[in-house]
Amino acid sequence: MPASTSAKPYRIGRSKTGLGLFATQPIKKGVKIIRYFGPLLDSKNEKHDAIENKYLFQISKRWTVDGSIRKNIARYINHACKPNAESDVNATKKRITIRSIKKIEPGEEINYDYGTEYFKEYLKPIGCKCDACEKKRKKKRAEARAEKLKAKEKAERKALKKEEKAKARKAKAKAKKAKSSGKAASGKAKTTKAAAKKTSAATRAKSVKSGKAKAGKARSKAA
């Protein structure tokens, strides 16, 4: 028994989503890897038709393989959107074979595309975890990050520009204030000049008065 199991080019192992099937030997492109098998369910049989699980593999309108049995090692094979194997269905023989579509290296996980129906029902709601989808998500995340960084930089540039503008506005306001205070100073000077004019006028009036008085004095001297 161990000889036959070790002769198989795969083993069950831990994968991202739980368990998976991994190559233990190089597998050539286009070769049969494993059979997907289980009880045949007839859609015309009501009891069969009521069976529901994740391992149902429809062969034709009438026939479905229930692959949920433990012996069906192929049920460990996970889905991938860009797989290295495919499911080959022989409807007349009601047989499902998993076949490599690429050369598979030892240690590589074996996977095939479960089809759009399965994808829509089981994978899309939780998000497909296959390498291709993870890669896509990673790329999207990186793009989103780059976009965020760009937006941040733009906001920073804008804030800086605003700050510079505010600074310029402040400087302009300061300069204006300085100019107006200079005007005020010159206004003051004008007032001083006017005051000086007033003073000189007052002095002149005074001197005229005293002159009159002098004249009066002189008149009284003459009398």
Ligand SMILES: [Zn+2]
């Ligand atoms: Zn995927």
